[in-house]
Amino acid sequence: MCRFITILSFALACRLLVSAQALMPVPSAYESLLKGRVKQIDEFMARFNATETWDGQKITERNDTSYRKKYLFTLFDYSRFRDVNGVFDSMAVSFVNDVVGHDYQLRYEDSTWTAEVQCSVRVGGRLGKLKLYLHTLKVGKSEYRWVISNAYGDMFEVAATDAAGGVSISPVEHEVGFVGLLSMGGRRRNVSGLMDRRVYSPDRLSMLAVLLGNGLLDIVSVDCVRFHFHSVPGYSFTVEVVEKRGEYNTGWLITQLEKF
C-alpha cells in the first residue's frame, strides 16, 4: 500500500512538473539583464535621482556621491558616449559632476521636460506624418495630464501665407451668390488666399484641434517617442529607447547631450 502511494505521488509530481513547464521562469542571467534594462521613464528618473538601484531596490541613504556618479554614467548610451577604451565623453563627465555636485533631480511634475511623439496619420484618406510635442500640466492637487504644446506635419502646409498657387475668391463672386465656394472643398490645396491677411495667422495647434475634434485625423501608429529634458541648468539631453542584444546598457538611455 505504501509502495503504491509512493508511486502514485511520484507520478502526480511528474504530471505537475510537465504542466508547469509553460510557467517556468527564465534563467537567472537573463533575469539579471531584464532587471538592468531601463524599462520605464519612471525608472530612468528614479535611477537618475539615485532613489532606486539597477535591480529595483529603494535607496534611502543618498549620501554616496561616487555611487550616484557611477549610476548616472549607466544611463548614457555607451555606443555614443564612451570610446573603445571605456573613456567617457568629456561633456558627459562634466554633466555628471554638475548633477551630483548640485544634487539636481528629475521630477515628473517639472515643466522642464517635453515628449516628442512621431506618428503616422491619415487625413482626408492620405497617409502622412505628424510630430507632436507635449508637456505635463498640473490640473489639480497632485494631478497632472500630458497636453500638446506644438505640432508639425505636411497636413498643416495648406495655409502658409507665403506659398504660391493657392485659391482665391474672384472679385465678381458677389454677383453670383458666391457660387465659386461650392468648388472649394474636396481636395487638398493652399487656402491662405481665402483668408484676410490682416487678421489671419496660421496656428497649427488650432488646426490640429479642428481635425481631431471632428474625427478627421486618424492616428494610425505611434512610431517614435523621445523625451527632451532641460532640467539641469546649462544642459539639455534627450532620452529614447535603445535596443542592444545581451547588454545591461539598454532601454531608456540618454542619446544626446548639449551644453549651452
Added chain:
Amino acid sequence: MNRIMMKRVLFLLLLSLSFSVSKVNAQVSDLSESDIQAFKDRVGEVIDMFQNNLSILGGKKYSQRVKQTYKKSVLKLFIGEGQAYTDPNGQYREGVSMQVSSVRNGKEVKRKTPLVTYLDNLIKLPYAEVRLSKADTYRISNIYKVGDHYEATATIFQRFEGFVGKEMRKVYRDVTQKNIKVYIIPENDYVLGQHWSVRLGDIEVMETMAY
C-alpha cells in the same frame, strides 16, 4: 494669554501639517507610501494572472474549449472586457488596443491590433508547439491620480518560442516587453461593498533584443 494661545494653536497646526505632509510622499497622487505599496501588490497579482492565462492560450496541449474559457478570464482582467467602453475619464473607446512593434529584415514595423484579435491570433498560432515563459522581473510605475481613480503602467517580459514538425524544430523565438496601462478604479458591489478594482488597459508590445 491670547498670544500664548495663538502660539500653541500655530504650533499644533504646524505639527499636524508636517504629519500629513510626511504621510504623503508621492508628488503625482495623494496616496501614502503604504497605500501605494498595497496598490502595487494588487497590480502585481493581476499581472501575474494575465501572464499565466496567456501561457495557456499559446500552449498547444490545451483544447479549444479550455482556451476559450481562459480567453474569457483574460478579457475579464481588462477594462471593458475587450469590448467598446467608456473609460473612467468619460471618453468613449473602441476597445482595449495593442500596438505591436516587431523587427522584420532589420526594419521596425508597428501595427495596431484590438486585444480580442491578439488573443485569437495567439490561440490559432500555426506551430506544433509553443512555449511561453514569463520573466520574474517586472516593474510597476508610479501611481498617478486621475480624477476619482488612479492610473499606472506595468512592464512585463515574455519569451516566446515556436516549434514545427515532428522533430520539434525551433523556428521562431522572441522576447517582448509589454507595457500595460493599469486603472485602479473605485467600485461598489453587493459582495465587497466599496473597494478598489484593478483593470488592465492599452498595451504597447515591443520586440526586444534581449536574446
